[in-house]
Amino acid sequence: MSPSPMPRWPASPIDIDVPQIDETNDVGELVRKLSFYIVEAITFPHSFEELRTAVSARTLTPLILYLTESCHHRAIVHALLALKAHFAALEESSDEPGVNETRGYACEYVAWQFLANLTERDTIDFLLHEIQPSAPTRNRGPDIEREQENGIAPVTERSALLDDGRTSSYFGTDGVHGGMASSGQSDEFTAQFENLSALEIAAVSDSKKFLRQRPVQKIIDSLWRGEIVFWDTLGVNSVKEPKLYNRRRADLFCRLRVPRYLKIYETLYFAMFLVLYYVVLTHRSSSRVTSAEALLYVWIAGFAYDEFGEFHDAGQVSFYTAGLWGAWDLSIVLVGIVFCALRIVGLTTLGEASRGILDLAYDVLGLEALFLVPRIFGLLSLNPYFGTLIPCLKEMTKDFVKFLSLVVILYLGFLTTFVLLARGTYTPSEMSWILIKVFFGSSYLGFVSASMKSPYFGPPVMLIFVALTNILLITSLVSLLSNSLSKVCRIILRNRHMSGWPSTKTA
Incomplete structure (x- = not known):
C-alpha cells in the first residue's frame, strides 16, 4: 500500500476576498478582518522558508499587494503581529498541529513584505507608532447592520456564549463563515497591546522570523546608535x-536616552552603586547614618525612580518583563527598600531589640550583592557569545523552575513519612536538612540515619528516596537542561545566520 501523498498548495490561487481596510478601523477590526483571510489562505502546515517560495506565497500575494498599494492604516503591522500571537495561542490547543503555527508565520511574512515596500520614513512610522488606548465605548452601528445583512445576529446580553458555527477564541478564526466575535472580546485582546509599537509587539509575541529580517534590523540598529x-x-x-x-x-x-550611550552610563552608575555598597557594609554604624549610607539611599531612590520610568515607558508589563534584567532590577530595588526600612526601625528603636534589627538590616543589604554584582556585567550581553548565552540561561531557568515543582511534591511526601517514622528522634527541621543533604549527594548520611528512624521501613524508604533523587531526578534534570540549552542555541544561531545581521541587541 503506497504512502499517502504530502499535502500541496493548490495549483491556482484560492478565490478569497481581500479584506477592505478603512482608515477608521480600529486594531480589533483589523485583526478580525485579517484573520479571516489568513485562515482561508493557510490550510496546511509549512515552514517559514516554504512560505517564501513562489508557489507557497501565491495565496498571500493578493493580500500583500492590496496592503502595499491601497492600505495606509498606521496600525496594520501592529494587527498582523498581534494576530501572530493569537495563532500561537491557538496552536497549543489545536486539533491540527502546525496549521496555526504556519498561520502565525504567514502574519510575520506579510508584515515583512509590507515593510519591504516602504520608504525609510514610512517604515519608521509603521514600525514605531504606538497603539493608543481605545475608548471604553464605541459606536458599532455599521458593524451591527453589516452583520444583520449577512444573516449574523448581533451580540447582545442574551446571546449564547458559544455559536453553533465553528468559532474559536477571540475572532472566530476557524472559518470565514463562522460567527463574528463580540467587540468586547476583541477589545479585551487588543488591550494587551495598547501603548506598544509594532516592534515591541514583535518582541512580546516572539516574532523572531519578523525581527530577523533586514528592514527591521536596520531600524533596530538605527535606534541603538x-x-x-x-x-x-x-x-x-x-x-x-x-x-x-x-x-x-x-x-x-x-x-541620554540613546540605548548605546545609556548602556555605558548604566554601567558607570552600577559601578558607583557597588562602591557605595561596599563602603556601607565595611563601615557599619549602629548609632547614626553615615554620609556614605545617605548617598547610598540617594542611589537606591534614583534607581527606583529610573525603573519606574522604564516601566511606564514600556507600556505593558509583558514587554517590561520580556528582558532578562527586568526582574533583576526589581530585586535590587526591593532589597534596598527593605534595608532602608529596617535601618529606620532599628535607629528609632531603643534597647536590645535595636541591635538585632540593625544586624538584620545589614544582613539584608548583604543579599544585594546577589543581584548587584552580576548586574554590573550587563554590558557583556552585547558580545555575541554572551548575547547568546544569556537567553539560553533564561530559558534553562524557566525549565528548572517547572521541574522543581515535581521535586518539591516528592520531597514533601518523603519528609512527612520520615518525620512520622522518626517518632521524635528527629525534629521536622532536622529531618528536612537531612533530606536536603541526601538530595544533593550525601547518601551515606541518609543510610546512617535511616535505621534510627524505623528499623523496618527506614532503610528501604531511604533507598527509594536516594534512587529517585540522586539517580532518576538529577539525571532527568541534567538531560532537560541540556536539551533546553541546545534548542535555544540552535534557534538563536540559525536566526543570526539567516538574517545576516548582529542580533545581540534584540536577543
Missing part, C-alpha cells in the same frame, strides 16, 4: 514620537 529618536526635548510638554535625529533641533540631553 541614536539615528532614530523618540524625544526632541526633555521638557514636561515633550511628546514621544519616532523621528530621525536632527543635531540642530534636538536637545543635547536627549542623547
Whole structure:
C-alpha cells in the first residue's frame, strides 16, 4: 500500500476576498478582518522558508499587494503581529498541529513584505507608532447592520456564549463563515497591546522570523546608535514620537536616552552603586547614618525612580518583563527598600531589640550583592557569545523552575513519612536538612540515619528516596537542561545566520 501523498498548495490561487481596510478601523477590526483571510489562505502546515517560495506565497500575494498599494492604516503591522500571537495561542490547543503555527508565520511574512515596500520614513512610522488606548465605548452601528445583512445576529446580553458555527477564541478564526466575535472580546485582546509599537509587539509575541529580517534590523540598529529618536526635548510638554535625529533641533540631553550611550552610563552608575555598597557594609554604624549610607539611599531612590520610568515607558508589563534584567532590577530595588526600612526601625528603636534589627538590616543589604554584582556585567550581553548565552540561561531557568515543582511534591511526601517514622528522634527541621543533604549527594548520611528512624521501613524508604533523587531526578534534570540549552542555541544561531545581521541587541 503506497504512502499517502504530502499535502500541496493548490495549483491556482484560492478565490478569497481581500479584506477592505478603512482608515477608521480600529486594531480589533483589523485583526478580525485579517484573520479571516489568513485562515482561508493557510490550510496546511509549512515552514517559514516554504512560505517564501513562489508557489507557497501565491495565496498571500493578493493580500500583500492590496496592503502595499491601497492600505495606509498606521496600525496594520501592529494587527498582523498581534494576530501572530493569537495563532500561537491557538496552536497549543489545536486539533491540527502546525496549521496555526504556519498561520502565525504567514502574519510575520506579510508584515515583512509590507515593510519591504516602504520608504525609510514610512517604515519608521509603521514600525514605531504606538497603539493608543481605545475608548471604553464605541459606536458599532455599521458593524451591527453589516452583520444583520449577512444573516449574523448581533451580540447582545442574551446571546449564547458559544455559536453553533465553528468559532474559536477571540475572532472566530476557524472559518470565514463562522460567527463574528463580540467587540468586547476583541477589545479585551487588543488591550494587551495598547501603548506598544509594532516592534515591541514583535518582541512580546516572539516574532523572531519578523525581527530577523533586514528592514527591521536596520531600524533596530538605527535606534541603538541614536539615528532614530523618540524625544526632541526633555521638557514636561515633550511628546514621544519616532523621528530621525536632527543635531540642530534636538536637545543635547536627549542623547541620554540613546540605548548605546545609556548602556555605558548604566554601567558607570552600577559601578558607583557597588562602591557605595561596599563602603556601607565595611563601615557599619549602629548609632547614626553615615554620609556614605545617605548617598547610598540617594542611589537606591534614583534607581527606583529610573525603573519606574522604564516601566511606564514600556507600556505593558509583558514587554517590561520580556528582558532578562527586568526582574533583576526589581530585586535590587526591593532589597534596598527593605534595608532602608529596617535601618529606620532599628535607629528609632531603643534597647536590645535595636541591635538585632540593625544586624538584620545589614544582613539584608548583604543579599544585594546577589543581584548587584552580576548586574554590573550587563554590558557583556552585547558580545555575541554572551548575547547568546544569556537567553539560553533564561530559558534553562524557566525549565528548572517547572521541574522543581515535581521535586518539591516528592520531597514533601518523603519528609512527612520520615518525620512520622522518626517518632521524635528527629525534629521536622532536622529531618528536612537531612533530606536536603541526601538530595544533593550525601547518601551515606541518609543510610546512617535511616535505621534510627524505623528499623523496618527506614532503610528501604531511604533507598527509594536516594534512587529517585540522586539517580532518576538529577539525571532527568541534567538531560532537560541540556536539551533546553541546545534548542535555544540552535534557534538563536540559525536566526543570526539567516538574517545576516548582529542580533545581540534584540536577543
